Structures are given as C-alpha cells and as structure tokens.
Amino acid sequence: xxxxxxxxxxxxxxxxxxxxxxxxxxxxxxxxxxxxxxxxxxxxxxxxxxxxxxxxxxxxxxxxxxxxxxxxxxxxxxxxxxxxxxxxxxxxxxxxxxxxxxxxxxxxxxxxxxxxxxxxxxxxxxxxxxxxxxxxxxxxxxxxxxxxxxxxxxxxxxxxxxxxxxxxxxxxxxxxxxxxxxxxxxxxxxxxxxxxxxxxxxxxxxxxxxxxxxxxxxxxxxxxxxxxxxxxxxxxxxxxxxx
Amino acid sequence: xxxxxxxxxxxxxxxxxxxxxxxxxxxxxxxxxxxxxxxxxxxxxxxxxxxxxxxxxxxxxxxxxxxxxxxxxxxxxxxxxxxxxxxxxxxxxxxxxxxxxxxxxxxxxxxxxxxxxxxxx
Amino acid sequence: xxxxxxxxxxxxxxxxxxxxxxxxxxxxxxxxxxxxxxxxxxxxxxxxxxxxxxxxxxxxxxxxxxxxxxxxxxxxxxxxxxxxxxxxxxxxxxxxxxxxxxxxxxxxxxxxxxxxxxxxxxxxxxxxxxxxxxxxxxxxxxxxxxxxxxxxxxxxxxxxxxxxxxxxxxxxxxxxxxxxxxxxxxxxxxxxxxxxxxxxxxxxxxxxxxxxxxxxxxxxxxxxxxxxxxxxxxxxxxxxxxxxxxxxxxxxxxxxxxxxxxxxxxxxxxxxxxxxxxxxxxxxxxxxxxxxxxxxxxxxxxxxxxxxxxxxxxxxxxxxxxxxxxxxxxxxxxxxxxxxxxxxxxxxxxxxxxxxxxxxxxxxxxxxxxxxxxxxxxxxxxxxxxxxxxxxxxxxxxxxxxxxxxxxxxxxxxxxxxxxxxxxxxxxxxxxxxxxxxxxxxxxxxxxxxxxxxxxxxxxxxxxxxxxxxxxxxxxxxxxxxxxxxxxxxxxxxxxxxxxxxxxxxxxxxxxxxxxxxxxxxxxxxxxxxxxxxxxx
Numbered sequence: 089x090x091x092x093x094x095x096x097x098x099x100x101x102x103x104x105x106x107x108x109x110x111x112x113x114x115x116x117x118x119x120x121x122x123x124x125x126x127x128x129x130x131x132x133x134x135x136x137x138x139x140x141x142x143x144x145x146x147x148x149x150x151x152x153x154x155x156x157x158x159x160x161x162x163x164x165x166x167x168x169x170x171x172x173x174x175x176x177x178x179x180x181x182x183x184x185x186x187x188x189x190x191x192x193x194x195x196x197x198x199x200x201x202x203x204x205x206x207x208x209x210x211x212x213x214x215x216x217x218x219x220x221x222x223x224x225x226x227x228x229x230x231x232x233x234x235x236x237x238x239x240x241x242x243x244x245x246x247x248x249x250x251x252x253x254x255x256x257x258x259x260x261x262x263x264x265x266x267x268x269x270x271x272x273x274x275x276x277x278x279x280x281x282x283x284x285x286x287x288x289x290x291x292x293x294x295x296x297x298x299x300x301x302x303x304x305x306x307x308x309x310x311x312x313x314x315x316x317x318x319x320x321x322x323x324x325x326x327x328x329x330x331x
Numbered sequence: 332x333x334x335x336x337x338x339x340x341x342x343x344x345x346x347x348x349x350x351x352x353x354x355x356x357x358x359x360x361x362x363x364x365x366x367x368x369x370x371x372x373x374x375x376x377x378x379x380x381x382x383x384x385x386x387x388x389x390x391x392x393x394x395x396x397x398x399x400x401x402x403x404x405x406x407x408x409x410x411x412x413x414x415x416x417x418x419x420x421x422x423x424x425x426x427x428x429x430x431x432x433x434x435x436x437x438x439x440x441x442x443x444x445x446x447x448x449x450x451x452x
Numbered sequence: 453x454x455x456x457x458x459x460x461x462x463x464x465x466x467x468x469x470x471x472x473x474x475x476x477x478x479x480x481x482x483x484x485x486x487x488x489x490x491x492x493x494x495x496x497x498x499x500x501x502x503x504x505x506x507x508x509x510x511x512x513x514x515x516x517x518x519x520x521x522x523x524x525x526x527x528x529x530x531x532x533x534x535x536x537x538x539x540x541x542x543x544x545x546x547x548x549x550x551x552x553x554x555x556x557x558x559x560x561x562x563x564x565x566x567x568x569x570x571x572x573x574x575x576x577x578x579x580x581x582x583x584x585x586x587x588x589x590x591x592x593x594x595x596x597x598x599x600x601x602x603x604x605x606x607x608x609x610x611x612x613x614x615x616x617x618x619x620x621x622x623x624x625x626x627x628x629x630x631x632x633x634x635x636x637x638x639x640x641x642x643x644x645x646x647x648x649x650x651x652x653x654x655x656x657x658x659x660x661x662x663x664x665x666x667x668x669x670x671x672x673x674x675x676x677x678x679x680x681x682x683x684x685x686x687x688x689x690x691x692x693x694x695x696x697x698x699x700x701x702x703x704x705x706x707x708x709x710x711x712x713x714x715x716x717x718x719x720x721x722x723x724x725x726x727x728x729x730x731x732x733x734x735x736x737x738x739x740x741x742x743x744x745x746x747x748x749x750x751x752x753x754x755x756x757x758x759x760x761x762x763x764x765x766x767x768x769x770x771x772x773x774x775x776x777x778x779x780x781x782x783x784x785x786x787x788x789x790x791x792x793x794x795x796x797x798x799x800x801x802x803x804x805x806x807x808x809x810x811x812x813x814x815x816x817x818x819x820x821x822x823x824x825x826x827x828x829x830x831x832x833x834x835x836x837x838x839x840x841x842x843x844x845x846x847x848x849x850x851x852x853x854x855x856x857x858x859x860x861x862x863x864x865x866x867x868x869x870x871x872x873x874x875x876x877x878x879x880x881x882x883x884x885x886x887x888x889x890x891x892x893x894x895x896x897x898x899x900x901x902x903x904x905x906x907x908x909x910x911x912x913x914x915x916x917x918x919x920x921x922x923x924x925x926x927x928x929x930x931x932x933x934x935x936x937x938x939x940x941x942x943x944x945x946x947x948x949x950x951x952x953x954x955x956x957x958x959x960x961x962x963x964x965x966x967x968x969x970x971x972x973x974x975x976x977x978x979x980x981x982x983x984x985x986x987x988x989x
Binding site for chain 1: 334336337339342343345346349350353356357360361362363364368369372373375376379380383384386387388396397400401403404405407408411412415416419420
C-alpha cells in the first residue's frame with residue numbers, strides 16, 4: 089500500500105505496542121479523556137504543551153510594551169527618575185511580597201492536587217485567590233491616588249517638573265504595563281475561582297489534575313511579569329533621592 | 332500520569348530565596364552604583380524569575396521540549412530588544428558634513444537646541 | 453479505484469442542522485467555515501482593488517476624491533492581509549488536511565479550533581463595521597502620528613477588528629503546533645511527515661511569536677488615540693518610528709505566515725504530479741524552519757528611509773539578503789523534483805508552475821529592495837507594490853489555489869472540470885502578469901504608491917495594469933463558479949483521484965467524521981512514488 093501505511097484488522101495489534109489504543113473502546117476510560125486523544129497521558133502532555141505555548145505569546149505580548157519602556161528609559165533617564173519617584177515603594181514592595189506569596193500557595197495547591205489531598209487543594213487555592221485580590225485592591229488604591237494627583241496621562245494630566253512631557257510617557261507605560269498586568273490578574277482570579285469550584289466538587293485526582301496544573305503555570309507567569317515590573321517601574325534611580 | 336512532586340521544603344526554600352532577593356533589590360536600589368543600578372536590578376529580577384520557572388513551574392523536571400520553548404520565548408524577546416536597539420543606540424554616530432547629526436537623531440522638542448543623542452544607559 | 457457514488461456517511465452529511473455546523477468541533481467543517489468567510493473577504497478586497505485600479509486608469513483624480521482613494525487602498529490592504537492571506541492556507545487547507553495527513557482524529561484542541569473561527573468572524577465584523585463607517589485612510593500600516601492624532605477615520609474600530617482577529621491566528625498556530633507534536637499516528641516520525649506539515653509547523657512558530665507584538669502595538673495605538681497616552685507622540689518626546697519598529701516586527705514575519713503554507717502546498721503537489729519524491733526532503737523541511745526564524749531578524753528593511761541609523765540599516769540589509777537563501781533552497785529543490793519526473797498536467801500542477809515563475813520574480817525583486825542604495829529610490833514606489841503582489845498573489849494565492857484544487861476532491865468528494873480549471877489558471881496567470889509587471893516599470897520610473905493622481909507619461913502602463921486586473925477578476929469569478937458547480941453537478945472523485953501518496957488519500961472522499969476507520973500505522977516516508985505504477989487515469 090502506498091506510503092507504507094498498514095491498515096490492521098486487530099485494533100489492539102501493533103498499535104498497543106506503540107502505546108496507543110486504536111479502534112473501538114472495549115475498556116472503560118477516565119471520564120476526563122476526550123475522544124480524539126488515545127490516552128490520558130497524551131492528553132495531559134498536549135494540554136501542558138498548549139499552555140506553555142500560550143505563555144510564549146504572553147511573553148511577546150508584554151514584550152512590545154517593554155521595548156517602548158527600554159527605549160525611553162535610555163532616552164529620558166531624568167524623566168524616568170522623576171516618574172519612578174512618584175510611585176510608592178512601600179505599596180509596590182508589599183504587593184511584590186503578596187504576589188510571590190500567592191505563587192507559593194499556588195505551588196502548594198498543585199502539590200496537594202498531585203497527592204490527592206482534596207480539602208488542602210481547595211484551601212491553598214482559596215488562599216491564592218485571596219492574595220491575588222489583595223494585590224488588586226492595593227493596586228486600586230495606587231491608581232486612585234494617581235488619579236487624585238492628575239497623574240493619569242491624557243487631557244487631564246498635570247505634573248510639576250522640568251521633564252513633565254517625558255514623565256507623561258513614563259506614566260503612560262506605567263499604566264499600560266501595570267494595567268495589562270492587572271487585567272491578567274483579574275482573569276487569573278476568575279480562572280482560579282472556576283478551578284477552586286472544580287476542586288471543591290472533587291473533580292481532581294492524582295491521575296488527573298491538569299486544570300490545576302495549567303492554572304498554576306498561568307499564575308506563576310503573571311507573578312514573573314510583576315517580578316520584572318517592580319524594579320523597572322518602582323526602583324529607578326532611588327539612590328539619587330537620598331542625596 | 333506522574334508529574335514530579337516536589338517536597339514542601341523545596342517550595343519554602345525557594346520562597347525564602349525570593350523574599351531575600353526582593354529585599355536585596357530594594358536595598359541595592361538605594362545604593363548609588365551609577366550606570367550599574369539598572370543591570371543589577373535586572374539581573375536580580377532574572378534570577379528571581381529563573382527560580383520561579385525552574386521550581387514553581389517545574390521546568391527543572393520537565394521535558395527538553397518545555398525547556399526549549401521557555402528558552403525560545405526569551406530569545407525572541409532579546410531579538411526584539413537587541414535589533415531595535417541597533418537602531419536607537421547608533422543614531423548620531425553618523426555626522427553629516429555641515430555639522431548636523433545624521434537623519435534620525437533623537438531630537439527633543441523644547442527651548443534648547445537639538446542635541447546629539449548621548450546615550451548613557 | 454474510483455467509485456461512482458459518494459460514500460453514504462461522511463462529515464458533510466452526518467448531521468444537517470445549522471447548529472451542527474455552528475457548534476461543530478470537526479476540523480473539516482471548521483475548514484469549510486473559514487473558506488466561506490475568507491472567500492467573502494477576498495471578494496471584498498477585490499472590490500476595493502477595482503476601485504483603486506479604476507481611478508488609476510487616468511492620470512487625473514477624476515473617479516474618487518483623494519480621501520476616498522486613501523480609504524480604498526487601505527481597506528484593500530486590511531481585508532487582503534488580515535482576512536485572506538494570513539488565514540487562507542493554514543485555516544482552510546491546514547485545518548482540513550493536517551489531522552488527516554498525520555493520521556489523527558482531529559486537532560489537539562477542537563473546541564479552541566471552533567473558538568478561533570468565531571474570533572475570526574467577530575474581528576471581521578468589527579472591520580466591516582469600520583468599513584460601513586467610511587473605513588480608514590491611514591494605509592494598512594497605520595503609521596503614527598497620523599493614525600493617532602490626525603486621521604479622521606475609523607482607526608479605533610479597525611484596530612479593534614485586527615486585534616481580535618490576531619487571536620484567531622494565535623489560537624490556530626497553538627493548535628497546530630501541539631497537534632504536530634502530540635497527535636501523529638504511530639510510526640510517523642518527524643522525517644516521515646509530509647512537507648506541508650513541516651510548513652504548517654514553521655508557520656505556527658511565526659504566528660505564536662509575532663502576532664502578540666502587533667496586538668500590543670495596536671493596543672498602544674488605541675490607548676494613544678482614545679485616551680491620549682503618549683507613547684509615540686513627538687510633542688512629548690515620543691518616537692513615531694518606534695511604532696514602525698513594533699508594527700513591522702510582526703508584519704514582516706507575517707509575510708512568512710502568508711508564504712510558508714503555500715510553499716508546503718507546492719511541495720505536496722509537485723511531488724504528486726511529477727510522480728517523484730521531493731528532492732532534498734530534509735533541506736526543504738529545515739528551510740521552512742530557517743525562514744520562520746530568520747524572518748524575525750529583518751523587519752527594519754521597511755524602515756530604511758524612515759530615519760533609522762544607517763548602521764542599523766546595514767545590519768538589516770545584510771540579514772534581509774540572508775533570509776532569501778532558504779527560499780532559494782526550496783526553489784532549487786522543487787526544480788530538481790521536476791527533473792526526470794513524469795509531469796502530469798492537471799489543474800493543481802498548472803498553479804504550481806505559475807507559482808514557481810512568479811515567486812521567483814517576486815523573491816528576486818525583494819533583493820533589489822534589500823539593497824540600501826536602491827531602496828532609497830524604490831521605497832514607496834510601485835516597484836514595492838509589484839514586488840509584494842508577485843509574492844502574495846503570484847506566490848501565496850497561487851499556492852492556495854493549487855492546494856484548493858488538489859484537495860477539493862477530498863473535501864467535497866467531487867471533481868471539477870479540468871478544462872475549466874486549466875483555462876482559469878492560465879487566465880489568472882496572464883491577467884496577473886499584465887496587472888503587475890508594468891508596476892515594476894512604473895516604480896522604477898518613479899511613480900509613487902498611494903497616490904490617486906500621477907504624471908501623464910505613466911498612463912499607458914497604468915491602463916495595462918487595470919486591464920490585467922479585469923482579467924484577474926474574471927478568472928477568480930470563473931474559479932468560484934466551476935468549484936461551486938462541481939459540488940452540485942460534479943462527478944464523484946473517489947478516494948484518491950490523483951493517485952497521490954499521503955494518509956489523507958487513504959481514507960474516503962469526503963472523509964468520515966473521525967477521519968479513519970482505524971488509526972493508521974506508518975512504515976514509510978512521505979513521498980514513496982517510485983513504488984507506484986503508472987499515473988491514475
């Protein structure tokens with residue numbers, strides 16, 4: 089036959105040796121197995137690969153804004169210094185601790201799902217959501233403060249300083265970067281809510297906990313973005329302010 | 332389906348390291364290292380991100396394909412930054428006869444005369 | 453072995469309701485749904501092109517105003533780039549054929565596949581809305597600060613449409629990449645995969661890495677226009693050229709999204725209709741990856757005269773020459789495939805020959821533009837317009853039609869009239885050259901692009917170009933007619949009317965919903981034509 093393909097009558101012939109179950113089902117399979125996959129393992133590998141590829145797109149998505157940031161930091165160091173000074177290091181630092189903490193609780197949540205500790209999974213996930221919401225509330229306060237000071241770029245922008253125009257660029261990128269990050273946090277919290285509900289309904293077992301794992305990957309990614317945003321936005325030229 | 336299950340102590344250790352590094356990055360920001368402040372802050376952030384990737388995201392225990400995908404995304408980010416900067420960092424190298432800087436030099440709009448782009452990162 | 457009747461149960465007739473189509477997870481149905489929308493976009497883009505060509509028949513601006521003309525060429529570009537060229541081969545042919553080619557039941561994420569179609573349609577609706585409100589006049593390139601501060605047109609709506617549609621491309625790329633990694637039938641190693649699969653894999657790399665950058669760039673454009681965020685605003689010290697860097701970081705690799713899948717089609721068709729394996733299989737496979745990766749290193753050749761540093765321009769010029777090499781490798785290998793082959797002149801093969809000649813011209817003229825000195829004179833002239841139309845229409849669209857004609861019997865179970873198809877292919881080839889070759893000369897003589905008036909001495913060449921465009925319109929309409937006719941009146945094609953190798957030809961035409969009765973096991977390479985006998989009559 090062309091292409092060397094062999095049609096075989098026995099569905100559990102050479103195919104099984106290769107680890108694939110061809111043909112009809114004469115065995116029960118996990119309820120989470122989708123029918124276009126041969127095995128749960130194949131499905132799990134496909135799902136995690138898919139999430140990693142999605143995270144690649146997210147890296148490039150933030151990358152465009154980071155390129156703009158990089159260029160203007162090189163061009164306008166004084167404006168970057170003045171702009172960064174306007175941001176609250178205490179709140180930013182607190183949020184960094186909160187978010188890294190939420191990554192820890194998320195990692196524990198995945199681990200609990202791996203070991204079949206269902207109630208612990210729910211607790212860790214709830215804690216993660218709580219920390220995520222804390223982050224967002226603090227961010228909300230920061231944004232509100234900026235709005236009060238007329239530091240939001242646009243027609244109502246007003247800033248006292250010799251480099252006000254370029255500080256507006258800095259703040260545009262601040263709101264662009266942290267706003268995009270916050271949007272990802274909100275979506276993350278919503279996803280975590282769904283996952284927590286599924287965990288509460290005892291959907292996860294050590295054989296299948298893929299959604300928890302995928303949500304974990306996404307959550308850690310959002311944490312990593314903030315790990316970069318904090319020094320890039322809040323810690324520019326702070327030494328000068330002491331002198 | 333067996334993913335690698337890390338011991339709890341691993342997670343606590345990594346978390347501790349991340350907290351220490353956060354404290355370091357904030358403290359170092361207040362030390363005047365001049366042009367080095369930016370690369371130092373960036374390096375600490377890269378180290379923190381690496382810890383999260385390797386241990387919280389389990390990349391250390393993942394397939395080669397996962398590691399390749401991870402590396403590829405950062406590689407292309409560097410391509411975006413690096414090749415774009417070949418433009419911005421070399422503007423003003425070319426001085427046309429007559430004294431003005433070459434086309435595309437950064438010009439700030441303001442009361443002062445246009446100055447050549449002196450770029451000190 | 454041809455059958456005289458269609459198989460009883462296939463993916464088309466298994467359920468008939470509208471809901472069974474709109475909620476389908478079958479990659480084959482999704483491919484057809486893309487075909488409908490993309491064809492509509494192609495017709496729309498063609499109407500805008502007609503407007504452009506009618507205006508350019510005379511040197512004066514007597515058909516439409518300058519402002520309207522700007523909107524016509526912009527919407528032509530937007531429709532053709534984002535809603536035809538990017539999705540055509542991957543989302544239509546790739547969706548249909550990929551799982552069949554690798555012996556899978558479906559793609560890795562069928563629901564995400566359906567989602568990507570809906571996202572595509574929603575993006576298209578936003579763009580149509582923008583057109584209804586008068587369209588955009590910035591050029592499909594949306595350069596700032598015109599697009600952010602001065603254009604009085606539907607920039608926001610079009611931007612939103614493009615932003616949304618980009619996600620369709622990302623989701624398709626993601627799906628294909630995972631499918632190729634994880635869903636291949638037993639025995640199908642990487643180097644036994646058909647070259648079309650390699651092409652789709654390389655395309656997916658570009659879709660995943662590049663599309664998010666244009667998404668964020670359009671987002672920044674929208675923030676600047678709507679909220680006054682100043683990122684590209686020169687009044688604040690922003691750099692409009694930064695927009696161009698970010699825009700072209702995607703839009704150059706985007707042209708490789710447009711050409712890599714058709715190149716994959718060419719490999720499939722040329723092997724089948726020469727009755728030979730593709731010469732240098734691994735070189736062709738690796739060249740697809742090389743094009744995908746190198747394609748990310750050359751974008752600033754669109755910015756040579758925008759004010760970038762000359763040193764940077766030299767770097768990008770060198771890289772732009774380098775990126776031509778893998779394409780040349782493919783072209784040589786295809787030619788070598790023809791050598792001592794038994795050429796069978798069917799419609800898909802005629803499109804291949806059209807592709808080979810026209811892609812060659814388009815590719816070589818790209819090198820002219822990559823030369824810094826020449827580009828100073830040729831940038832923003834009709835030379836550039838001719839160059840990219842040779843690649844995109846002479847290359848990508850011809851590759852698309854080759855694939856459509858090749859896999860049509862598999863998709864529909866019916867065969868179209870070969871004489872009508874041959875006539876249409878030749879008509880399109882003649883019309884295409886008549887439309888676009890004069891534009892090389894016009895550009896060389898200095899006629900600028902995006903102008904609705906021009907100097908009198910350019911009129912003869914412009915009239916030739918418009919005449920050619922009319923032939924193109926007739927040719928494309930003819931293709932649509934006989935293909936639609938074949939669905940209702942064509943003879944049953946049988947499982948493998950071309951006698952081709954490939955897993956997709958070993959299942960029925962049209963395929964059953966699950967593609968195969970049993971999972972195939974692969975024991976040989978992709979193009980074992982030397983083991984076959986004479987061509988199928």
